[in-house]
Amino acid sequence: MAEPATNLSRLRDVVPTLLILAALAATPMVALAIGDPFIVKVATRVVIFAIAAVALNFVVGYGGLVSLCHAGFFGIGGYVVGILAWHDFNAEPLWFMSGTSDLAISLPAAILLSAMIATIVGAISLRTSGPYFLMITLAFNQMFYYGAIALQKYGGDDGLQIMSTITLGPLDVSNRYRFFYLALAVLALTLLLVGRFVDSRFGMVLRASSKNETRVIAVGVDPWLYRLAAFVVSAVLTAVAGALLAAGQQFISPVDMGWDRSGDLVVMAVLGGVGVVWGPAIGAAAFVVLELVLSSWTTHWQFVFGLLIVLIVVSLRGGLADLAQTLFARRSGEAKHG
Amino acid sequence: MTLSLITEQLLNGVQLGVMLFLMSAGLTLVFGIMNFINLTHGSLYMIGAFAGAATQAATGSFLLAMLVAPLVAAAAGLALETTLLRRFYGRDHLDQVLVTFGSILALNEATRMIFGLTPLRMNLPPALSGHVDIAGIPYPTFRLAILITGLIVAGLLYLVIMRTRIGMWVRAGASNRPIASAMGVNVPLVFAALFGAGAALAGLAGVMAGPILSVQVGMGEPILILALVVTVIGGVGSIRGALVAALLVGVVDTLGRVLLTPALGSMAIFVMMAAILAFRPKGLFPAHG
Numbered sequence: 124m125a126e127p128a129t130n131l132s133r134l135r136d137v138v139p140t141l142l143i144l145a146a147l148a149a150t151p152m153v154a155l156a157i158g159d160p161f162i163v164k165v166a167t168r169v170v171i172f173a174i175a176a177v178a179l180n181f182v183v184g185y186g187g188l189v190s191l192c193h194a195g196f197f198g199i200g201g202y203v204v205g206i207l208a209w210h211d212f213n214a215e216p217l218w219f220m221s222g223t224s225d226l227a228i229s230l231p232a233a234i235l236l237s238a239m240i241a242t243i244v245g246a247i248s249l250r251t252s253g254p255y256f257l258m259i260t261l262a263f264n265q266m267f268y269y270g271a272i273a274l275q276k277y278g279g280d281d282g283l284q285i286m287s288t289i290t291l292g293p294l295d296v297s298n299r300y301r302f303f304y305l306a307l308a309v310l311a312l313t314l315l316l317v318g319r320f321v322d323s324r325f326g327m328v329l330r331a332s333s334k335n336e337t338r339v340i341a342v343g344v345d346p347w348l349y350r351l352a353a354f355v356v357s358a359v360l361t362a363v364a365g366a367l368l369a370a371g372q373q374f375i376s377p378v379d380m381g382w383d384r385s386g387d388l389v390v391m392a393v394l395g396g397v398g399v400v401w402g403p404a405i406g407a408a409a410f411v412v413l414e415l416v417l418s419s420w421t422t423h424w425q426f427v428f429g430l431l432i433v434l435i436v437v438s439l440r441g442g443l444a445d446l447a448q449t450l451f452a453r454r455s456g457e458a459k460h461g
Numbered sequence: 462m463t464l465s466l467i468t469e470q471l472l473n474g475v476q477l478g479v480m481l482f483l484m485s486a487g488l489t490l491v492f493g494i495m496n497f498i499n500l501t502h503g504s505l506y507m508i509g510a511f512a513g514a515a516t517q518a519a520t521g522s523f524l525l526a527m528l529v530a531p532l533v534a535a536a537a538g539l540a541l542e543t544t545l546l547r548r549f550y551g552r553d554h555l556d557q558v559l560v561t562f563g564s565i566l567a568l569n570e571a572t573r574m575i576f577g578l579t580p581l582r583m584n585l586p587p588a589l590s591g592h593v594d595i596a597g598i599p600y601p602t603f604r605l606a607i608l609i610t611g612l613i614v615a616g617l618l619y620l621v622i623m624r625t626r627i628g629m630w631v632r633a634g635a636s637n638r639p640i641a642s643a644m645g646v647n648v649p650l651v652f653a654a655l656f657g658a659g660a661a662l663a664g665l666a667g668v669m670a671g672p673i674l675s676v677q678v679g680m681g682e683p684i685l686i687l688a689l690v691v692t693v694i695g696g697v698g699s700i701r702g703a704l705v706a707a708l709l710v711g712v713v714d715t716l717g718r719v720l721l722t723p724a725l726g727s728m729a730i731f732v733m734m735a736a737i738l739a740f741r742p743k744g745l746f747p748a749h750g
Contacts, residue, residue, distance in 0.1 A: 189555050247735050250742040254498050254554050255697070258689045259738060265686050266731035273724035382686065386562045393559055426570035432563030433545065436556050 133322075135448070140314050140401045147307055151300050163299050165415065169408045170306040171368050174313050176391040176403035178360030181317050183389065184397030185326060186353050187333025188252075191385040192244065192260035193361045195267030196237050198380025200362030201369035202271060203233035205283040212287040224287040226296065230366055237362030238355055245354035249347055252336075264382045271377040282376020289370045296370070306367050310404070313360055318400045320356065329353050361388075390432055396442025405443050465598045470719050471712065472595070476604050478711025479611030483666040484688040485695070485703040486618055487659015493635030493698020494652055495550045500561035501541060502663055503685025504568040507678070509534035509664025511572060514581040514676045523586040527668055534664020535657045542656045565682070573678045580677035583668075607669050614665065615704065622700045631655055635698035687714070690734050696744030705745060709733075 147170060154162035175197055182188045207229045210222020223229055248259045277283045288297050296302045320326045332339040332346035339346050369375035378384075387410065395406020413431070417424035439446065488502050512533035513526035520526075541564065549557050585603050592599040622628035630651045633641035642648045666684070674680060691710050695702025710730050717726030737745065 183555065189558055191558070247739050250738065254492070254496065255693060255742070257498060257554055257558060258693050259734070261686060262690050262693070262731050262734055266728050266735075269724045269727040269731075273722060273728070275722075275724075279724070382682070383562075386558070389555070390559060390562065393555065397555075423570050423574050425566045426574065429563045429565065429567030429570065432566065433560055436559045436563065437548070 136318060136400060139399075139444070139447070140318070143401055143404050144307065144311055144314075147310070148304075151303055160299065163303055165411065167299075167303045167306055167371055168368075169411045170303070170310050171364050171371065172388070172391060172411060173404040173407040174306070174310050174367070175361045175364035176388055176395065176407045177310075177313050177317055177400065178357045178364065179388050180392040180397055180400070180403040181320065181357045181360075182350075182353050183392055184402075185321055185333065186329045186350055188249075188350065188354070189257045189389065190248075190260045190354070190357070191257055191382060191389070192248075192264035192267065193358065193388050194380045194382065194384035195264040196241060196358040196361040197365035197368070197384070197388075198267060198271055198375065198377070199237050199240060200233040200365030200367075201375035201379060202274070202277070202283065202365075203236055203362075204229045204289075204366045204369040205285055205375045206274075206277055207232065208285045208287050208289065209277060209283060212285075224285075224289050226289060226291045226366070226370060230363065233362050233366040234359050238359050241355040241358035242351070245351045245358070249350050249354065261382055261385070264380070264385050268377055268380050268382065271380055278376070280377065282374060282378070283369075285369065285373040285375075289373070302371055306371065309363060309367060313363075314400060314404070316356075316360070320353075321400060325349060325352065394435060394439075394442055396444030396446075398441060399444045402442050402444035405447075409443060466719075467716075468596065469598055469600060470715055472600060472608065473604065474712035474715035475708060476608040476611065476711070477715055478708035479608055479615055480666045480670060481684070481687055481691050481711050482615050482704055482707035483611060483662045484684055485691040485707055486615075486700060487656070487662050488688050489692045489695065489698055489703045490622075490631060490635055490655055490700065491652075491659055492692065494631070494638060494648070494655065497546070497550050498554060498557050498561065499546065500558065500685065501546070501564045501568065502659070502688065503681030504565055505534045505538050505660045505663040505681075506667040506670075506684055507572060507681035508537045508568070509667030510671045510676045510680060511576060511581070511667075512664065513668030513671050514583050515576075517583055518581070523583075523589075526583070526671075527665070530668035531661035531664040534667065535661040538660025538663075539653070539657045542653065569678050569681075576678075578678075580675035581671075582675060583671035585672050603672060607673075610669065614662070618662070619700060619704065627651070627654075632700075687730070690730055694734055694737050694744055696747040699744070699746040702744055702746030 147166060150166040151163050154160055154166075175193065179190065179193045182190050204226070207217070207222050208224045210217045211224045212222070215222065244260075244263050248256055248263065251259060272280055288295060290296060291305065294301070296305055321330075328339065328344055328346065328349045332349065336346055365375070365379070368379065391406040391410045392403040393406065394409055395404060396402030414424070414428070417427055421427070484502065484506060488499060491497060491499050509530040513530035516529040517523055517526040545560065545564065549560050589603040589606050591602050593602050593605055594600075595605070622631055630641065630646045633644070633646055634648050634651055638648055667681075670680075670684075687710060691703055691706045694710065695704070695706035713733055714726065714730050717729035720726065721729065
């Protein structure tokens with residue numbers, strides 16, 4: 124690949140990424156200006172699902188592995204934060220450690236646990252590929268889901284309410300605005316991290332093995348380990364998103380890790396565009412806002428939504444990111460799809 | 462835990478297994494031939510159940526409901542296949558998941574629009590509402606009837622697939638579509654028929670589940686996921702594998718829920734699946750070489 128092309132494509136990634144982050148960073152000011160704090164709540168939700176969708180896209184878009192168990196990891200992250208906070212609130216030790224409402228401890232704990240589980244799940248699931256992988260991850264998602272329901276002590280079916288105040292080190296992040304910027308910082312880090320991975324040798328092997336596995340093996344590289352690493356990274360980032368959701372809404376429930384939520388995450392990624400790192404972030408924003416708007420119109424919004432998904436798959440192959448790029452390219456007179 | 466309880470739960474497990482086989486038969490063969498993951502199969506099950514419940518509510522006849530349900534499900538399945546799903550056989554799995562996922566949302570909501578939020582109840586005909594004695598255990602007649610009906614249908618299906626010419630075409634298509642096509646099998650036609658038949662079986666399973674579970678929106682997805690597990694364990698495209706795996710999953714799931722807590726028991730089959738796949742990634746009886 125020629126050097127200028129790489130620079131240009133990098134620019135194509137950097138500019139939209141910065142635009143997305145800037146637009147999100149401005150939303151609390153908009154909320155303050157028009158006096159509608161609800162906007163911040165929506166924006167926080169957008170940011171959290173953007174983290175998860177960008178993370179999921181690392182395996183879906185670049186690894187060609189359609190995982191349907193990411194809602195499970197999302198929930199695992201949420202439950203780690205929730206359960207630690209529960210033990211903190213009830214002053215009851217959890218095995219050897221005491222509970223905590225400090226994200227500086229519970230986030231690393233969520234990362235550690237999700238990494239361990241993802242390693243096991245990935246090692247088993249990645250022995251298969253394509254549709255088998257999809258079905259197996261779907262089954263694993265249900266396993267996590269029922270696992271969460273089995274946590275009778277922590278609410279079971281009803282979910283787990285976080286009663287204590289969530290902090291980050293000495294910082295109280297229960298403030299809605301402060302929490303939003305915390306989540307936004309995590310999204311920025313996620314975009315940076317996934318972008319670096321995609322451009323690295325690791326990302327190159329991952330992309331190559333999704334395009335032509337036989338060749339990668341023939342070159343002397345075993346794709347399995349790379350896929351497993353990508354799967355674990357992606358799962359961990361998704362768990363972080365789930366941890367933030369639990370901390371932000373002070374609540375986590377099995378509903379947040381149902382298989383349909385895994386499907387939602389895939390829809391977000393595809394809606395935004397799986398070909399670019401920042402695509403799923405737009406997809407998450409579009410998804411959350413669309414869900415909100417449609418559900419305010421009609422209680423049967425899922426009908427419209429389902430048809431929309433079908434329509435998008437049929438017509439919008441590259442997602443919103445591709446649409447934006449095509450429009451931009453056309454305007455600047457550059458024949459991208461000529 | 463007494464012996465009679467275990468026997469009863471074993472029977473329940475076999476009964477669930479038989480129903481799962483009816484669900485997975487269509488799923489596994491459709492997948493085997495077209496390499497297409499049809500997540501809407503659970504919706505067809507739901508459509509069958511609702512069609513059955515509506516028929517019974519209108520006519521009062523359970524037998525008629527049993528006949529109408531598979532027909533409606535087959536019609537819905539064929540409509541879905543010819544108008545939408547057919548375009549996606551050549552596409553990648555991501556698109557297939559999305560299009561069927563979107564269809565599930567739309568179908569579920571459409572059902573909710575027509576029938577409302579309250580679950581429908583199906584009543585048992587008097588002849589089936591009692592109990593029969595099996596080795597000294599009173600067992601619900603209806604569950605026994607399901608078990609027997611399921612076994613008969615499963616047996617017939619097995620014979621058709623394994624012993625007839627049409628079944629040979631289906632198996633040929635499932636194990637190698639291009640070669641089967643080259644040898645003169647009209648794969649698209651066989652496939653359309655198969656899709657319809659699979660949908661009918663899903664509808665039948667749905668209406669038979671009606672009196673046991675309540676008929677409600679979203680009833681299709683849990684059974685779909687179990688059927689996917691059956692398909693994966695049995696080996697995609699293998700009818701024999703589906704039969705063995707369906708019974709295995711049915712029994713393990715039922716016993717798991719009784720011996721452990723319901724939620725933990727529901728995890729048991731997924732653990733089993735993981736264990737089997739760790740050693741045999743292609744399932745117990747893979748159809749593709």
